[in-house]
Amino acid sequence: MSAAGVCKFPATALAAAVAATAVISLAAAFFSASFYSRRARFLYFRVQELEASLKASVEKAASERRGRVRAQQALREALIRQSSNDPMISASVSASSYPMAPIGFVQSCFATRNGTPRQPLLVPLSRACLVFDPSRVPPDALDGLAEYSYCWVLYIFHLNTDLEKLWRQPSLSKFKAKVRVPRLEGGKMGVLATRSPHRPCPIGLSVAKIEALEGHAVLLSGVDMVDGTPVLDIKPYLPYSDSIEGANVPSWLKEENALAVSSVYFSAGFRSTLSICWSKNENISLYSSIDEFESLIKQVLSWDIRSLSQRSLPRNRDPTLLSVGTVNEDSSSSNDIIYHVILEEVDISYRIDGKSNVIVEKATIVSNACKFSKGHHNYSMWRNRFDNQK
Numbered sequence: 001m002s003a004a005g006v007c008k009f010p011a012t013a014l015a016a017a018v019a020a021t022a023v024i025s026l027a028a029a030f031f032s033a034s035f036y037s038r039r040a041r042f043l044y045f046r047v048q049e050l051e052a053s054l055k056a057s058v059e060k061a062a063s064e065r066r067g068r069v070r071a072q073q074a075l076r077e078a079l080i081r082q083s084s085n086d087p088m089i090s091a092s093v094s095a096s097s098y099p100m101a102p103i104g105f106v107q108s109c110f111a112t113r114n115g116t117p118r119q120p121l122l123v124p125l126s127r128a129c130l131v132f133d134p135s136r137v138p139p140d141a142l143d144g145l146a147e148y149s150y151c152w153v154l155y156i157f158h159l160n161t162d163l164e165k166l167w168r169q170p171s172l173s174k175f176k177a178k179v180r181v182p183r184l185e186g187g188k189m190g191v192l193a194t195r196s197p198h199r200p201c202p203i204g205l206s207v208a209k210i211e212a213l214e215g216h217a218v219l220l221s222g223v224d225m226v227d228g229t230p231v232l233d234i235k236p237y238l239p240y241s242d243s244i245e246g247a248n249v250p251s252w253l254k255e256e257n258a259l260a261v262s263s264v265y266f267s268a269g270f271r272s273t274l275s276i277c278w279s280k281n282e283n284i285s286l287y288s289s290i291d292e293f294e295s296l297i298k299q300v301l302s303w304d305i306r307s308l309s310q311r312s313l314p315r316n317r318d319p320t321l322l323s324v325g326t327v328n329e330d331s332s333s334s335n336d337i338i339y340h341v342i343l344e345e346v347d348i349s350y351r352i353d354g355k356s357n358v359i360v361e362k363a364t365i366v367s368n369a370c371k372f373s374k375g376h377h378n379y380s381m382w383r384n385r386f387d388n389q390k
Contacts, residue, residue: 102230104132115341129377150237157197212385
C-alpha cells in the first residue's frame with residue numbers, strides 16, 4: 001500500500017467528523033431557537049393576560065369608586081331635601097357636614113390673646129413651632145416644604161368664648177354681624193369685611209416665614225397665633241398667585257402704622273428683672289439669648305396692643321372696661337396705668353404716656369406658669385439650623 005493511500009482514510013474520517021459536528025450544532029441551534037421562540041410566545045401571551053387582568057381590576061376599582069361617590073352624593077342630597085323642611089335636622093346636618101380634626105398644634109411665644117399681633121408679619125421676631133400629629137402627618141408629607149420661604153397656615157380661633165356653642169348649636173348662636181375695628185377707633189364694619197376672630201366659622205388664615213424644618217415640626221416666624229392654636233392645614237405661599245398687584249383696600253386701611261407707638265423705652269431696672277426670668281426660662285425659650293428676647297419685647301410693644309376699651313380708659317374711667325389680668329389701675333393719671341403682656345410665660349409690665357411712648361417697667365415669671373412637656377421645642381433644638389443659615 002502506497003503512502004498516499006495510508007493518508008487518505010484519516011482525511012476522510014476527519015471530514016465526516018466535522019460534518020457530523022456541524023449537523024449536531026445546527027440541530028441544537030434549531031431546537032434552542034424553537035424552544036426560546038415558544039418561550040417568548042408564552043411570555044408574550046402571559047404579559048397580555050396580566051395586562052388585561054390589571055386593566056379589568058383598575059376598571060372595577062374605578063367603577064366601585066364611582067358607585068360610592070354617587071351613593072354619597074345621593075345620601076347628601078336626600079339629607080338636604082329632608083332637612084329643608086325640618087330646622088332641627090338642618091342644624092344637625094350643618095354642624096356635622098364637614099368634620100375636620102387638627103393636624104397639629106402651635107407652640108407660640110404668645111401665651112395669651114393679649115399681645116398677639118393683630119396681623120401676621122407685624123412682629124418679625126415672633127416665633128412659633130408648629131408640631132404635627134405624627135399619626136396623621138408623616139414626616140415625608142413635609143418633603144419639599146423647606147424650599148419655600150413662606151407658607152399659609154389655616155387654623156381655629158380656639159380661645160373664642162362662644163366656640164363650643166357656635167359649632168354644637170349653630171342655630172342658637174347669635175354672632176354679631178358687625179364688629180368694632182381697632183383702626184376705626186370704635187367704628188363698626190361687617191364681620192366678613194374684617195379679620196376679626198369672632199366669625200360665623202372661627203377659622204383664621206395667616207402667612208408665616210418658614211425658618212426651619214425638623215422631623216414632624218416646622219419653626220415659623222412673624223406669627224400672629226397664640227400658644228396651643230389647633231392647625232387644620234398649611235400651604236406654601238406662591239408669589240405669582242398669592243400676591244396681587246394693584247389690589248384695592250378700604251380707605252381706613254390705607255394709613256400705614258396706624259396703631260404704631262411713638263417709641264419704646266426700657267426702665268433702668270428692667271434688665272435686672274428680665275435676667276432673673278431668663279435664667280429660669282432659657283431652657284424653654286425659642287430665642288437664643290436674653291438680648292434677642294428683649295428685642296422681641298420691643299417689637300411686640302412697638303404696636304399699641306391695647307383693646308379699644310383700654311385705649312379709651314383715660315377718658316372713660318368705667319372700671320368694667322378693664323381686662324382682668326392685663327391692666328392695673330393705680331391712679332387717676334393715664335401715665336400710671338400699668339399694662340401687662342405675657343411672652344413665653346414672662347409677664348412684662350409697661351406704661352404708655354399721653355404721647356404714645358411706651359415705658360417697659362419690669363419682668364416677672366407668671367406664678368401659674370404651666371409645666372412644659374418633654375415634647376416642647378426650644379431654641380437648642382433648632383440651633384444647628386440657624387447656624388447653617390448664617
